[in-house]
Amino acid sequence: MFNALLISSIYVLDQDKALDFYVGKLGLEVNTDQDLGFMRWLTVNVPGDSRQILLETPGAPALDGKTAEQVRELVTKGATGGNLFFTTDDCRKTYNELRGRGVEFTEEPTERPYGIDCGLRDPFGKRETDEVSRHHRARRQDRYRHRGAGSGRYQTRLE
Numbered sequence: 001m002f003n004a005l006l007i008s009s010i011y012v013l014d015q016d017k018a019l020d021f022y023v024g025k026l027g028l029e030v031n032t033d034q035d036l037g038f039m040r041w042l043t044v045n046v047p048g049d050s051r052q053i054l055l056e057t058p059g060a061p062a063l064d065g066k067t068a069e070q071v072r073e074l075v076t077k078g079a080t081g082g083n084l085f086f087t088t089d090d091c092r093k094t095y096n097e098l099r100g101r102g103v104e105f106t107e108e109p110t111e112r113p114y115g116i117d118c119g120l121r122d123p124f125g126k127r128e129t130d131e132v133s134r135h136h137r138a139r140r141q142d143r144y145r146h147r148g149a150g151s152g153r154y155q156t157r158l159e
Helices: 015-025 065-077 091-100
Strands: 007-011 029-035 040-045 052-056 083-088 104-112 115-121 142-147 153-155
Touching: 015 029, 015 040, 015 052, 083 091, 091 104, 091 115
Parallel strands: 007 052, 083 153, 115 142
Antiparallel strands: 029 040, 040 052, 083 142, 104 115
8 A cells, every 4th residue: 555645746837936936935945857858847845855746837748738728827816726735833933934035925824723824825826715724733733834736735844
């Protein structure tokens, strides 16, 4: 059976802009940046965490041209679903540090039953909703959430 989740993917419209945001502003690190000929394989991860996020542009080989254009429109509208959930030891401190780096937040740190929570926006127009995650943990941690462009929900930690 499975024993780990290694890579999750989210759609981005521009990989260089995504790299600047996820590495330059959020503090993640590049895991792999390789031209495969048919696509650029670009993954990032939280320092010290083996789980990777594939920053994928809509297009070949997974999507035909018409479908890729539809996905790009959905990414711009923030309608593709997918969330990235990061944890941090101090949500308010991380919020202030990221705001200082120019990260746009959709929600300030707010006390919730599971901890302190805030939302941020990525550079592709994906916007955070008022949805509150109901993930409960055995121990209380601060966390911040980011609505990503991919499908599914991913959780990792921010060191």
